Amino acid sequence: MALIEMTSVKKHYTSGEDKVEALRGVDISIEAGEFITIMGQSGSGKSTLLSVLGGMNHPTSGDVAMAGVRLYDLPGEKLADFRAKNLGFVFQSFHLIPYLTAAENVMLPLAIVKMSTNAKKAAAREALEKVGLGSKIGRLPNQLSGGEQERVAIARAIVNNPHILLADEPTGNLDSKTSEEVMALFRELNAAGQTVVMVTHNPENGAYSDRTISLKDGMVVGSA
Amino acid sequence: MKLHTISINNLKRRKTKMAFLTIGLMVGIATIVTLVTLTRSMSSDIERKMDEFGANILVTPQSNGLSMNYGGISLGGVTFDQREIREEDLAKIRTIRNSKNISAIAPKVLGGVKVGSHDVLLVGVDFASELKMKQWWQIFGDAPKADNEVLLGSDASKVLNVSSGESIRIKGESFTVAGVLDQTGSQDDALVFASLPMAQKILGKEGKITLAEVAALCSGCPIGDMVTQIAEKLPEAKVSAIQQVVEGRLKALDQFKRFSYAMAGVVVFIGSLIVFVTMMGSVNERTTEIGVFRAIGFRKSHIMRIILLEAALVSLLAGVLGYAAGMGGAKLALPFMAETKNAHLVWDATVAVGSIGLAVILGLVASLYPALHASKMDPTEALRAL
Numbered sequence: 001m002a003l004i005e006m007t008s009v010k011k012h013y014t015s016g017e018d019k020v021e022a023l024r025g026v027d028i029s030i031e032a033g034e035f036i037t038i039m040g041q042s043g044s045g046k047s048t049l050l051s052v053l054g055g056m057n058h059p060t061s062g063d064v065a066m067a068g069v070r071l072y073d074l075p076g077e078k079l080a081d082f083r084a085k086n087l088g089f090v091f092q093s094f095h096l097i098p099y100l101t102a103a104e105n106v107m108l109p110l111a112i113v114k115m116s117t118n119a120k121k122a123a124a125r126e127a128l129e130k131v132g133l134g135s136k137i138g139r140l141p142n143q144l145s146g147g148e149q150e151r152v153a154i155a156r157a158i159v160n161n162p163h164i165l166l167a168d169e170p171t172g173n174l175d176s177k178t179s180e181e182v183m184a185l186f187r188e189l190n191a192a193g194q195t196v197v198m199v200t201h202n203p204e205n206g207a208y209s210d211r212t213i214s215l216k217d218g219m220v221v222g223s224a
Numbered sequence: 225m226k227l228h229t230i231s232i233n234n235l236k237r238r239k240t241k242m243a244f245l246t247i248g249l250m251v252g253i254a255t256i257v258t259l260v261t262l263t264r265s266m267s268s269d270i271e272r273k274m275d276e277f278g279a280n281i282l283v284t285p286q287s288n289g290l291s292m293n294y295g296g297i298s299l300g301g302v303t304f305d306q307r308e309i310r311e312e313d314l315a316k317i318r319t320i321r322n323s324k325n326i327s328a329i330a331p332k333v334l335g336g337v338k339v340g341s342h343d344v345l346l347v348g349v350d351f352a353s354e355l356k357m358k359q360w361w362q363i364f365g366d367a368p369k370a371d372n373e374v375l376l377g378s379d380a381s382k383v384l385n386v387s388s389g390e391s392i393r394i395k396g397e398s399f400t401v402a403g404v405l406d407q408t409g410s411q412d413d414a415l416v417f418a419s420l421p422m423a424q425k426i427l428g429k430e431g432k433i434t435l436a437e438v439a440a441l442c443s444g445c446p447i448g449d450m451v452t453q454i455a456e457k458l459p460e461a462k463v464s465a466i467q468q469v470v471e472g473r474l475k476a477l478d479q480f481k482r483f484s485y486a487m488a489g490v491v492v493f494i495g496s497l498i499v500f501v502t503m504m505g506s507v508n509e510r511t512t513e514i515g516v517f518r519a520i521g522f523r524k525s526h527i528m529r530i531i532l533l534e535a536a537l538v539s540l541l542a543g544v545l546g547y548a549a550g551m552g553g554a555k556l557a558l559p560f561m562a563e564t565k566n567a568h569l570v571w572d573a574t575v576a577v578g579s580i581g582l583a584v585i586l587g588l589v590a591s592l593y594p595a596l597h598a599s600k601m602d603p604t605e606a607l608r609a610l
Binding site: 051054056057077080081082083084085087088089091095097098099100104107108109110111112117120124156 | 227237512513521
């Protein structure tokens with residue numbers, strides 16, 4: 001059974017009197033350990049797809065199942081619990097919390113987990129070392145470069161050992177050299193068994209993934 | 225890393241905003257503390273003045289005779305040559321349920337005597353009780369200490385043409401004038417005061433008294449109840465309360481108290497609005513941050529805890545500072561408000577705990593909606609990037 005199954009997912013928005021069809025019946029299947037890039041033009045629905053996949057955006061219709069769990073059938077806050085346990089997010093603008101150090105930012109997903117403080121610190125250190133920032137754990141985000149901030153964001157996304165790592169344009173705000181480093185890091189994590197789903201508009205990033213799913217006007221138009 | 229780490233670190237980062245929030249709430253709390261402490265201190269001052277300014281209960285014999293005034297106070301049907309209270313019965317006053325509120329009992333025996341060619345009213349008093357009750361008396365000379373000493377009212381001294389150190393004769397007995405009262409403007413000016421046993425002997429009223437004045441402590445003591453209790457103990461006597469002067473002051477104080485609370489209410493309302501607006505602004509500013517929290521799996525309750533903990537910490541600080549500032553304000557204002565320099569500031573643990581508790585409750589209540597608003601934020605809307 002696939003790790004992620006999206007079946008006939010539709011997402012419609014209403015903007016004033018206009019009805020926007022962001023997703024128009026998307027079927028995607030992702031196996032555990034895959035590195036998938038979702039590509040498409042601006043407005044193709046790729047970010048909406050990622051938010052639906054991440055359990056943050058109820059689809060208008062269709063199913064999203066992850067590790068056998070139908071996400072949007074989960075009651076109340078169970079969906080938040082599911083995200084905390086199974087998903088890691090990397091955002092385009094890093095979205096680090098400015099008043100927390102690198103280590104504290106990485107520990108953020110663990111703030112709601114019952115663990116000793118020492119265990120949390122050890123997990124954060126390990127995640128930061130994994131992304132090559134073991135020496136900068138005490139730095140605030142504004143004391144880090146863009147690439148380093150991205151690495152902290154990745155460390156935060158993997159600190160709770162999620163089943164799936166979801167990344168939204170992770171290199172969108174980085175120069176090409178740093179982008180390459182970040183993509184290499186994703187590749188490394190994937191090689192270690194991490195399932196990665198990444199939204200990007202940069203075709204070069206696709207080269208790092210196992211499979212690229214192309215979206216156009218809210219529909220899958222290719223998978224290779 | 226715990227949820228409170230997020231709250232505390234955010235407060236540290238937004239020092240200016242949090243200072244504004246703290247000051248807003250602090251001013252409200254300080255106003256309440258100042259007004260409450262002032263009214264309490266002024267009440268306490270009035271209680272003290274009540275003790276100083278004499279009796280508030282009169283015990284006189286039941287009488288159907290002609291009315292008579294004493295010191296501007298109606299004594300009802302006292303006809304001093306006819307009926308008296310037994311002195312031993314006065315001890316029963318000390319056995320009433322509210323006996324702890326009794327500050328002093330001043331028994332008196334009255335009778336007309338001749339001094340030289342003048343008719344004067346001789347008043348036998350227990351000087352210890354009398355002086356405690358009439359602290360406004362100014363004596364030229366000394367208060368009588370021996371049975372053969374008397375104290376003269378200022379008019380009596382003039383009419384009899386005697387002053388301190390001289391002697392007068394009453395019914396064949398010689399008395400030294402120990403002192404003369406400065407003018408009081410009351411009937412005391414025309415009286416001759418002697419010790420109670422001596423006056424009783426001269427007037428032939430041993431063991432009897434004409435009236436007793438009772439000073440009851442504190443403005444809040446149940447004067448009406450005490451009157452009833454004394455009347456039950458002394459069924460032969462007429463017991464009446466003299467409250468009008470004190471009541472007038474207490475009424476004025478009560479009005480001030482109500483005005484103070486209304487003013488405090490307005491200030492607290494404004495303080496709460498400041499908390500609400502600041503917290504709401506803070507939540508809106510932190511939209512992305514809250515979106516990240518929600519995306520990584522924070523429950524709505526976690527978001528609420530972060531926001532409310534921040535509000536509680538700021539409010540706690542505002543409460544402590546507000547209490548300190550309020551007490552400082554009360555200390556500065558009290559001398560002007562209480563009219564006397566020796567009015568004491570009332571330090572009350574209830575006000576301290578109450579003001580800090582009120583600050584925390586207000587902070588939490590005013591932050592409840594912003595916290596709820598934050599917790600309901602849609603993570604995708606919040607992040608916008610997704």
